[in-house]
Amino acid sequence: MPLGWRVMENIMQIIREEMNAIGGQELLLTSLQDSEIWKKSGRWSDEVVDVWFKTRLKSEQEIGLANTHEEALTELMKNHVHSYRDLPVFAYQFQTKFRNELRAKSGILRTREFIMKDLYSFCRTQEEHDEFYEKIKQAYLTIFKRVGLGDVTYLTFASGGSFSKYSHEFQTLCDAGEDIIYIDEKQGIAINEEIIDGEGTYDKSKLKKAKAIEVGNIFTLGTRFSDALGLLYQSKNGEKIPVAMGSYGIGPARTMGTIVEVYADEKGIVWPLAVAPFHVHLIALSEGANKAETLYAQLQNQGIEVLYDDRQEVSAGEKFADADLIGIPWRLVVSDKTLATESCEVKSRRSGKIEILKMNELPTYLRARLDSARQASSP
Amino acid sequence: MPLGWRVMENIMQIIREEMNAIGGQELLLTSLQDSEIWKKSGRWSDEVVDVWFKTRLKSEQEIGLANTHEEALTELMKNHVHSYRDLPVFAYQFQTKFRNELRAKSGILRTREFIMKDLYSFCRTQEEHDEFYEKIKQAYLTIFKRVGLGDVTYLTFASGGSFSKYSHEFQTLCDAGEDIIYIDEKQGIAINEEIIDGEGTYDKSKLKKAKAIEVGNIFTLGTRFSDALGLLYQSKNGEKIPVAMGSYGIGPARTMGTIVEVYADEKGIVWPLAVAPFHVHLIALSEGANKAETLYAQLQNQGIEVLYDDRQEVSAGEKFADADLIGIPWRLVVSDKTLATESCEVKSRRSGKIEILKMNELPTYLRARLDSARQASSP
Numbered sequence: 201m202p203l204g205w206r207v208m209e210n211i212m213q214i215i216r217e218e219m220n221a222i223g224g225q226e227l228l229l230t231s232l233q234d235s236e237i238w239k240k241s242g243r244w245s246d247e248v249v250d251v252w253f254k255t256r257l258k259s260e261q262e263i264g265l266a267n268t269h270e271e272a273l274t275e276l277m278k279n280h281v282h283s284y285r286d287l288p289v290f291a292y293q294f295q296t297k298f299r300n301e302l303r304a305k306s307g308i309l310r311t312r313e314f315i316m317k318d319l320y321s322f323c324r325t326q327e328e329h330d331e332f333y334e335k336i337k338q339a340y341l342t343i344f345k346r347v348g349l350g351d352v353t354y355l356t357f358a359s360g361g362s363f364s365k366y367s368h369e370f371q372t373l374c375d376a377g378e379d380i381i382y383i384d385e386k387q388g389i390a391i392n393e394e395i396i397d398g399e400g401t402y403d404k405s406k407l408k409k410a411k412a413i414e415v416g417n418i419f420t421l422g423t424r425f426s427d428a429l430g431l432l433y434q435s436k437n438g439e440k441i442p443v444a445m446g447s448y449g450i451g452p453a454r455t456m457g458t459i460v461e462v463y464a465d466e467k468g469i470v471w472p473l474a475v476a477p478f479h480v481h482l483i484a485l486s487e488g489a490n491k492a493e494t495l496y497a498q499l500q501n502q503g504i505e506v507l508y509d510d511r512q513e514v515s516a517g518e519k520f521a522d523a524d525l526i527g528i529p530w531r532l533v534v535s536d537k538t539l540a541t542e543s544c545e546v547k548s549r550r551s552g553k554i555e556i557l558k559m560n561e562l563p564t565y566l567r568a569r570l571d572s573a574r575q576a577s578s579p
Numbered sequence: 580m581p582l583g584w585r586v587m588e589n590i591m592q593i594i595r596e597e598m599n600a601i602g603g604q605e606l607l608l609t610s611l612q613d614s615e616i617w618k619k620s621g622r623w624s625d626e627v628v629d630v631w632f633k634t635r636l637k638s639e640q641e642i643g644l645a646n647t648h649e650e651a652l653t654e655l656m657k658n659h660v661h662s663y664r665d666l667p668v669f670a671y672q673f674q675t676k677f678r679n680e681l682r683a684k685s686g687i688l689r690t691r692e693f694i695m696k697d698l699y700s701f702c703r704t705q706e707e708h709d710e711f712y713e714k715i716k717q718a719y720l721t722i723f724k725r726v727g728l729g730d731v732t733y734l735t736f737a738s739g740g741s742f743s744k745y746s747h748e749f750q751t752l753c754d755a756g757e758d759i760i761y762i763d764e765k766q767g768i769a770i771n772e773e774i775i776d777g778e779g780t781y782d783k784s785k786l787k788k789a790k791a792i793e794v795g796n797i798f799t800l801g802t803r804f805s806d807a808l809g810l811l812y813q814s815k816n817g818e819k820i821p822v823a824m825g826s827y828g829i830g831p832a833r834t835m836g837t838i839v840e841v842y843a844d845e846k847g848i849v850w851p852l853a854v855a856p857f858h859v860h861l862i863a864l865s866e867g868a869n870k871a872e873t874l875y876a877q878l879q880n881q882g883i884e885v886l887y888d889d890r891q892e893v894s895a896g897e898k899f900a901d902a903d904l905i906g907i908p909w910r911l912v913v914s915d916k917t918l919a920t921e922s923c924e925v926k927s928r929r930s931g932k933i934e935i936l937k938m939n940e941l942p943t944y945l946r947a948r949l950d951s952a953r954q955a956s957s958p
Contacts, residue, residue, distance in 0.1 A: 202604040225581040231675065232692050255634045258681045296675060302637045313611050
């Protein structure tokens, strides 16, 4: 819906900025997938990948809806990667994934159709890969900090699946989570329950056990896909070498759902400023309407995004309850009472703190607060 | 691919601005569709709609991939529209449509999977609908003007399909087009060949026949879907009245393909400034590299988007040919020759005109040209 979609766009823009900052190039692959390339990698069978949606072209040729894009992008790269000069490449997209989950659950935390930011890295050597892997690990931490989850999100060791021994997950502490992690508070990292027993290094009793939501994951793929699909480059010496790959995912909708879970109170959602659908929720009561219209225009001129509740047949109480439910960071109220002193009431959704500010000072004041919040949250 | 995707994003942003300007609210619906609502509207059967992709959930329940979204949004609106106070609503999305075409063809002009901007209008009365219909008709003309197709795009009378007697298409003159239109040059409008013989009003011999690409279409739906799905509102008098609907589509990728067809020359693509993937294509030759690096930074500081060809092992001729092929509006060359006079060569991709400009004046000069081009193309 429109308010949620604005939050999604804010989250996606933060992710986009951080991916571009480490050399990511945005593109868009298709959902419809030719079975041939998936047969080569061994992931077409429903016994190997149990979340396929499959359908048919008019020609009866069987096709699938992409649940991830390693195969499709590796195949595409064969047109663009020939020599060592063509590497490294870091390509990403915000693209709809389809996964035929037996049970979709937890609202937007697990759905059969969802947008994923997936980046794929193509490097010449394992060392070049490792260097990029470190960079994107830091970029992910920056993203979760910027969207407001920095304090409760842990870099977490997890299984590497069929790709490598380990992968890294980004796990956000939350009772609604499906995962269990063990936190090493001294080191500021965590270990997923699924691998901790195989790990001699950690003493469970010294770690803090907690429920968490997996908000991102990053994988070293090695040459699993470049071998299967024949993505090779020619080295300086003329050797043909398979490309070293990695894949890196974040679901913006799951991130949005996690933010809701982490910040919400009994009255409703509490959006952090960086992802909020609007900065300001403006409410006009009784005679305040004209002044509120003026303020609405002035705030927008300062680049402040305003949701203006100009409904006339709705009570003050209902407007306040809706503002709490929607969770925009600042609620402004213009009423007969505030107008008597040319003022406006400013309430913080998060702290509940109320200030009375002169209307003519308000746009500049909020603009300055917005700028300082942005500065604090940017890397 | 990355350059094309930047063009797509520019086109989508122009469409978004024009949809927001007439009160559109952006949201996102799902591709996966429950068959029930399509059975109610009579469009689930493959005999009625022959482009369905269908698949199944784990529960064996049959689902479809949306080829359009009238049913889904009408059903959703039943949660939000109850009283005349809840209307009108204008909701739109940029969403992937799936259509099982027998033959996909003409590159990106007709594909089985494509992003569509589809807006749906929900009005109280036919008059309210007609008023909005006029507004969005103008907004569409503005969009095609802004992306650079204004001079060759005609508002065209076409069949209304099963919805109403007529609809309007936006047809761009182009030999690659699949449609034939008859242009009334005096009135500045056109009639689609498919309906002209049924129309007594027009004398074909006085009209200009031309091939064209349909880049947009707008439909009056009446109460076809609100009746079928039960989207009713309560009027001031307490009557239950079906909502008057319309739907309005533009395919950004087809628009992009049409721009390529209309502007390209024998050397490659020629992007209009408003949609170009970058404003400037910067090429450094020989000793120019250091100066080009500085210029690259200065241009970006002015908000000018620069594609910097810093390849070292590629000849000047190859760089020039690539610049022509990619089609970015301004090509800048920094070489020994231009550096001797602290200058830079600026070539217009479209006109081929070359100017020699002082390097220190260049960022401000291009910024001013960019601003005046923006002003000219904005509504």
